Amino acid sequence: MSCIPIQNNIVTNDHKGTHMRFSQLLIPTLKETPAEAEVISHKLMLRAGFIRKLASGIYSYLPLGLKSIRKVEQIVREEMNNSGAQELLLPMVQPADLWQESGRWQKYGTELLRFTDRHDRENCLGPTHEEVITDLVRKNVHSYRSLPINLYQIQTKFRDEIRPRFGLMRGREFIMKDGYSFDATDSDAGKTYEKMNDAYHRIFKRCGLSFRAVEADSGTIGGSFSHEFMVLADTGEDTVVICTNCSYAANTEKAKAMESTMPENPELLPMTKIETPGKRKVKAVCNFLDIAPQNLVKTLIYVADGEPVAVLLRGDHEVQEVKLQNILGVDEVRLADDKETFDFAGTPTGYLGPVGLKLKIIADLEVARMVNFTVGANEKNFHMQNVNFGRDFEVDQTADLRMITADDSCPSCGGKLELPRGIEVGHIFKLGTTYSEALKATFLDDQGQEIPFVMGCYGIGVSRTVAAAIEQNHDKDGIIFPLPIAPFQVTLLNLSIKDEEITKAAESLYDEFLKLGIEVLFDDRDERPGIKFKDADLIGIPYRVTVGKSLTTEGKIEIRERKTGETFSVPLAETTSRLKQMIDSAMQSCQV
RNA sequence: CGGGGCGUGGCGCAGCCUGGUUAGCGCGCCUGCCUUGGGAGCAGGAGGUCGCAGGUUCGAAUCCUGCCGCCCCGACCA
Structure with missing residues (x-):
């Protein structure tokens, strides 16, 4: 042919x-x-x-697929260029020593696809390019006079995802625009961040998509703040929190749950123990005792970096694990399984409660507002009623650790919230000096002082954007x-x-x-x-x-x-x- | 990695439990006729080591063992 x-x-x-x-x-x-x-x-x-x-x-x-991808790329290019960023193209294969220098060779885990070349040198396939770009800049930019500098590329990335799924939505190989900015001062970096935020709004608008920028948890990457750009779609994997009254928008990891008001001078009833045979789930206990889930406090045992911690939450609320992780300052949290729970607490799941519990206890803010509530009795087939915070038990800490719901009001203005589904197509971070310090990427300021670059990074999932559309x-x-x-x-x-x-x-x-x-x-x-x-x-x-x-x-x-x-x-x-x-x-x- | 499921022409599936000789069906594909404003019809045809490797058996798509691949649910992320 x-x-x-x-x-x-x-x-x-x-x-x-x-x-x-x-x-x-x-x-x-x-x-x-x-x-x-x-x-x-x-x-x-x-x-x-x-x-x-x-x-x-x-x-x-x-x-056909490529044509759509090229269209998105072109819009991205035009808006990035218009906002002062420069396009370049970085290597996809990256040497291990750079990653060892930043410490991520150990940290990144199995998502980083590693391989050895014929000379027994270790390499990886780039899942992201902070190391490479920082290396490039530290070797070639030495003066505040050259700043700010904002570099980006559009490239195929490889992340050896634990579980790829949903077609282009979460592939192992995917096309991404990643950009990195270098500023002399924190305030300059803030300006660059705003420029990028603006460019991202223009990009997704020009793509003809309905989207929202939401405040996001910057997670372990660090830095002061970050925004995610979410394409709104019923089939989206993430939930976003949007105020119908003001401009507040956040993802559920970040969205603050407001405290409700405490009843004034409540009458504290005497605590009683009641038999609840075989009733373990919130719903079963509530039905059996004819109480509302709002009057029950559930006790969940989490394993935080290997240590057990009891989490107290109102019966109808859910834990937001990222919040919990941040509050505890740990790298990993997970719900303990039934066996672990029994080993830690001495009580089977379903009958746990804070009264007399000898574990670290952390309570959601809402729990501190409740009176005369029901908890597990730390004894199989028994619960305690009319339990009260402070009188019957103490906790180590109270904090906002629950998932916000549509019943909550806006943490910013008190207005009504909506929780639509979204697909994350872009994410911008103010990185600070995390990488520039790790990789010793410095420049001389106008005083002749050697200081690290203030960085930002900005990603757009190009192939994912087409899927999201x-x-x-x-x-x-x-x-x-x-x-x-x-x-x-x-x-x-x-x-x-x-x-x-x-x-x-x-x-x-x-x-x-x-x-x-x-x-x-x-x-x-x-x-x-x-x-x-x-x-x-x-x-x-x-x-x-x-x-x-x-x-x-x-x-x-x-x-x-x-x-x-x-x-x-x-x-x-x-x-x-x-x-x-x-x-x-x-x-x-x-x-x- | 843990849990669940699936591998049979290009696509969707049946057959497997209860082994039996030419492995079926729909769609698609090729040829001809016919048809032409919402995935037509008729006739003929091509295309399959039944995921791979062992084993059981006179005989395996079917039973057994091992391996591989893929999908779904969970932790991670653009």
Whole structure:
């Protein structure tokens, strides 16, 4: 077979060839969903011929998938460049000694894919590039006069995920934009952070996505603050917390739960012990004793870096483990299993309580506000009622450690909260000097003092963004791409390639579209109309132009909008200008 | 890594429990006819070492053992 010319440079509208023909492109659409796919974006990307799996978490991008990815990349590039960042490309293979220097060779764990080359040198496949970029900058930037400097790349990353899943949503190999900034002072770094925050807003707006930036926990990376950019979609893995009244937005790891008000001068009833045979779960105990979960305190045993700690929480609340981890200042927390719980507390799970418990106890703030509540009696088949904080037991610490709920009010303004689902597509961090200190990356300031760079890092999951766009925009027939990141802006359907008049009109429209720089996928296949309609819907191209028998009968062409299903019947001669107008105005609405 | 499930033409599946000689079905693919505004119809055809390796048996897709791969639930993350 001869070489099929593939038009790659769609982003610059460089349509000189005539190869945007469906019949010439590799677009292997599927009627049925492969069994391996679970989430909607994965199913649709497989069915629409965007991707194919090579191995677990590793995918080939087919022409259509690549076009969407390139569109996102291009938007990212333009906005990064406009905000003063410079593009470069760092190595994917990285030597172990750099990682040893930063201490992450030990810390990073098995997610870091390590290998040895022929000279027995240890290397890894880059999952991120803090080490490499810091090394580059420390060797080449020595003066405050060169600052600030902001560098980014768009590259395939490899993380040997414990469990890859959801297609492009969490692959082992994925395309990411990662950027790193170097400033002379903390306040300059703050300005850079704001610039990046602004650029990220512009990027996702320009992608045509509905998203929110939320305050995030900066975790072990350190640094003062960070924001996650979440594409809102019902199928998202994460929950985000958004105030309906003010601008407050956070992820659940960060969202502060407000304390409720304590009843004034409550009457403290005498504590009593009650038999609760076989009642272990909150629900069972509440039903049995005819009390509300809000009047019960559950006691959970956690293992924090190997040490047991009892966590007290209102019956209807859930632990937010990241909060717990931060408060305890440990690297790992996990719920103890039944055996461990018994070993630590001497009581089977289900009957634990703080009264007389000889373990470190940490209580959620809300527990400190409760009166006359019910807890386990630390004895099988018994609970205690009318227990009171301070009178009947003491704790080592009280803190906010629960998951916020839709019943909570906004920690900032007290307004009503919403907890929609989201997909994390971007994350910006103010890093500070963590890496520059570890790697001794310093410069001379205007006083001649040698000080470490103040760093920031900024990531965008490019391939994930395409998946997230699909999770957010689809219907039963397939993908509904936002115009700015659709593989093509319009698909042109020749419904009858054997009809000379229709074919001639379709070919001339195709030429006109190309001349105007309209990105068009021309379905010139010798297929029945139904197949073309179904494929067009599946692939999700925003506009569809149909040349069929309505041309022969009334000289009309149909333009249809994928998203709304709205159709316009227009004369052949006006089709191109009308379409161009629709595209331009739709693109306009995504501009920033 | 722990728990659950699945590997049978390109895709979706049946057959396996209760071994039996040409391994089926739908879709897709190829040829011809026919059809042409929402995944048509008819006729013919190609395509499978039943994940791999052992074992049991006269005989294994089917029973046994080991291995590999993939998916789902949990901890990690753009």
